[in-house]
Amino acid sequence: MIDAIRNLGRIILEGLERFGRAGLFMFEVMRGTPQLRKRGALVLQQVYGVGVLTLLIILVSGLFVGMVLGLQGYNTLVKFGSEDTLGLLVALSLVRELGPVVTALLFAGRAGSALTAEIGLMKATEQLAGMEMMAVNPLTRVIAPRFYAGVIAMPLLAALFSAIGILGGHLVGVGLLSVDAGAFWSQMQAKVDFYDDIMNGVIKSIVFGVVCTGIAVFEGYDAVPTSEGVARATNRTVVYSSLAVLGLDFILTALMLGEV
Amino acid sequence: MRRNVMELWVGLFAAAGLAALSMLAFKVGNLTTADVVNGYRVSAQFDNIGGLKVKAPVTLAGVRIGRVSSIAIDKGHYRAVVEMQLDGRYDNLPKDSSASILTSGLLGDQYIGLEPGGSEKNLESGDVIMTTASALVLEKLIGQVIFNNNQSGGDGNAKK
Incomplete structure (x- = not known):
């Protein structure tokens, strides 16, 4: 009995310790930010890694999500005789919700896991320790560029996802199901608000960028330096990022709608 | 390379x-059209605004020339005070123009329609539109119809 309670306490304490380490880690990364200006090339390199290489999966998924939204939305809206609002439905679902969230989930799977594995392996092969020996701070040299690259890439990826999704919805709605093209766009333009809808989506995607990339680089940096430890860290990155994104999405939506 | x-x-x-x-x-x-450029504010009082919301369009002859910027209650008269932001390009509305709350389509959103009056003077920032027509509330209409039916039915019975 006492053992069980002690185990519970140990789990809680370990969790808190991890949280504390993550907080200190993020603080250190932030503190190294000013030195990053001299190292723009490093950030650029990482934007290529986490942004450009994630582009394909984002574009393909965005197109198909938009097309499915067009099909599903049409089938429901046509029952109410309001298939003209299909464009509005597709645009609002994508811009406000699916764009940022699905992009973040895909990002965690594609770029986040790669970041964790890369940094974890650097640690396992003692490259990070080697840098410290040469008086190079791995936090500013390795971690910070990757972190900021993720934060920069995420909103751009989410915007591309939403834009191509709307084109996909247009493809299915107007091309396949013969919704009027004028009604499709005019309903969308009349009801989608730049600040309330689009900017909120952008804010969401920036927050998700910080959270996903933060978790990915921390898990890599904090990994047990063995092959098994790196595998476990990669696994944790995907699980924690996905959970954090979905949970934060609810909180952010509630805050932005201001109706809770 | x-x-x-x-x-x-x-x-x-x-x-x-x-x-x-x-x-x-x-x-x-x-x-591009979401913002009203160098607009001016006018307000109007209504008995009932129905489902009118902030940001609802304000139209003149069906063309959108502004949007509702705030909705409040005049505590003294128990009436709704609606403030609108109108586009500065349309600054030649007569002072005695009237405002009415209309509905776009059967189930559409409500908006404010302005009807120009015949006055020589123009509406300026801060003016109040005096002539207004409230929103049509469906329940009241139905209530009236039922009431009228009952009345005519009652009269018929009395004559027998």
Whole structure:
């Protein structure tokens, strides 16, 4: 009995310790930010890694999500005789919700896991320790560029996802199901608000960028330096990022709608 | 060489992302007409505004010339005070114009329709539109119809 309670306490304490380490880690990364200006090339390199290489999966998924939204939305809206609002439905679902969230989930799977594995392996092969020996701070040299690259890439990826999704919805709605093209766009333009809808989506995607990339680089940096430890860290990155994104999405939506 | 290729890709990526964002802003969100340029404010009092909401369009002859900026209650008279922001380009509305709350379509959103009056003077910032027509509340209409039916039915019975 006492053992069980002690185990519970140990789990809680370990969790808190991890949280504390993550907080200190993020603080250190932030503190190294000013030195990053001299190292723009490093950030650029990482934007290529986490942004450009994630582009394909984002574009393909965005197109198909938009097309499915067009099909599903049409089938429901046509029952109410309001298939003209299909464009509005597709645009609002994508811009406000699916764009940022699905992009973040895909990002965690594609770029986040790669970041964790890369940094974890650097640690396992003692490259990070080697840098410290040469008086190079791995936090500013390795971690910070990757972190900021993720934060920069995420909103751009989410915007591309939403834009191509709307084109996909247009493809299915107007091309396949013969919704009027004028009604499709005019309903969308009349009801989608730049600040309330689009900017909120952008804010969401920036927050998700910080959270996903933060978790990915921390898990890599904090990994047990063995092959098994790196595998476990990669696994944790995907699980924690996905959970954090979905949970934060609810909180952010509630805050932005201001109706809770 | 390798570096140049990478820079090219990152540049393309950033440009595509920004292009997508601006497409969302202008093509989807219609940012260009969302803001009323150097507008002026007028207000109007209504007995009942129905389902009118802030940001609802204000139209003249069906053309949108502004939007509702705030809705409040006049505590003294128990009436709704609606403030509208009108486009500065249309500053020649007569002072005795009237405002009515209309509905677009059967189940559409409500908006304010302005009817120009015949006055020589023009509406200016801060003016109050005096002639107003409230929103049509469906329940009241139905109530009236039922009431009228009952009355005529009652009269018929009395005559028998």
